Amino acid sequence: MSRLDVVAIGNALVDVLSHESHEFLAEHGLIAGAMELIDTDRAEHLYAAMGPAVEISGGSAANTLVGITSLGGSAGFIGRVADDELGAVFGHDIRAAGVEFVSTPAVDGDPSGRCLIMVTPDAQRTMNTYLGASAKLGPADVDQDLVARAQVLYLEGYLWDEADVKDAYRLAARTAHEVGNRVAFTLSDAFCVDRHREEFLELVESDVDVLFANEAEITSLYRVDDFDDALQHVQHHCEIAALTRSELGAVIVTRDEVHVVDATRVGDVVDTTGAGDQFAAGFLYGLTHGYDLGTAAKLGALAAGEVISHLGARPASSLAALAAPLLHR
């Protein structure tokens, strides 16, 4: 079997997006910009209250993989859907984007996961995730041959919750390292870091080669107030840390190097959903195609810039075409 650039394990979700006001968020006790896990009742209640919506396949790591294939890279996904219509939509869309995805839909248990996303007029997304079948991933779902084929294994912090998921992540990381592949991890969300700080710290120290985090996540991980303090910490805990700062751009840190790149200017920011996912896509594409860290970060900024200019968390136009001027060599 051929080599792949990146294999990811993450949530298999369909996004349900609507435009809502900040008053709507307040009325329903939602924290603007945050991700909250919700149960079936809450999902039904919020969905009933939401305005007309659009369904687009999502899932953080899955979005990243679609960004990588849009740049011309190769990718495989490990995630869990149920045997229902939203599961079929998720599977269709990720395969249609050129990502290998061979999971058999689960016939028992919870329905496929979905993420109710309210986009406010400031282009910020507030996410309410009903994980459903997605959260029940275990070691048996980890296709070790697939993991071994990829230069990088990419793990999504959002999914870190049930004991079986943690076992699956550890098994996959061991598999990747045994054949000399790198392991990348995204902290995903500051609330997520808050819930799992000790385990995330241990994971970052022992298993993670490439860490993705935004400012809120990395300062939460090290319980520091200052971004620069967090940067000093992370520098000693993993090979590469790619730290994103929204409109301030990104900082890439290794033991010996620091690269600072600007955010890509966007005419009209429509929906920030997927900015972090696409930054990771561009960066991982660069890393797996022999580009230096500065160029990889620029690819990340470029991909993030594309995705915030329209509704939805996956690229709407070819990232390879957008990146061509940057990569002429």
Add this chain to the structure above:
Amino acid sequence: MSRLDVVAIGNALVDVLSHESHEFLAEHGLIAGAMELIDTDRAEHLYAAMGPAVEISGGSAANTLVGITSLGGSAGFIGRVADDELGAVFGHDIRAAGVEFVSTPAVDGDPSGRCLIMVTPDAQRTMNTYLGASAKLGPADVDQDLVARAQVLYLEGYLWDEADVKDAYRLAARTAHEVGNRVAFTLSDAFCVDRHREEFLELVESDVDVLFANEAEITSLYRVDDFDDALQHVQHHCEIAALTRSELGAVIVTRDEVHVVDATRVGDVVDTTGAGDQFAAGFLYGLTHGYDLGTAAKLGALAAGEVISHLGARPASSLAALAAPLLHR
């Protein structure tokens, strides 16, 4: 119960939209710009071949009603979904848009209908409709109280196929006329007219007060080559005919009047899906709010212009706000 502007009977469908090339259409034997009815196998085959897609609630008459509520009007919908996820999406979206929809999802039989729409780079949509539960509508589904409450009953030509549907339409038309309401009908599609010409001619003569058709449909109905010939025919067969001609605008014909209105200029035509549906929305809003036929047609052109400027067949912004300058009175 309060009065409504329009009640419609039509297909309850979720649109599945992807961007495809003309080569893709040729490869799969699809006729650009047409609507084709497909069975389960063909639906699965085409869906597997399509690129990443977006799901947005659709259905021609349902889209029209959402346009009417977006203009500030009131509307009710009669259509049939199954008790599945796409049915739930359809129901949520039409209710969230402010349209009354009280149908109980069917627990037996086919799944909810869907329309696979390929949007080509010329912004044209090619539609492949799997009707599913939607086509099984019968007289029992016609809520006669709801029909009686509306100034206009609007019927969708697409749904005209099974005997039960025809009975349902005739029952609804009789109900509307008995209480002095108008009956509007859209020919929907030239292939549709070709299949049902004799029945459509009879329906137009006997039951239809307001007819919507585009150039291909109205010339097909009267088997004439020339738009003007068709216009002379239709003038004697129903009270009002609203004939749309894409970028050439629209012509409104009554026994005594002819109004010609220009198409609304659009910067970038992204997806023509729903142009006819939204023309009907604007026109019916005007008709049910006391505007003259010329103004009603301008409202139609305005609503059509909005919907072709983005992906999807329902308005993305408030039509009432867009129409305000036209309606200052």
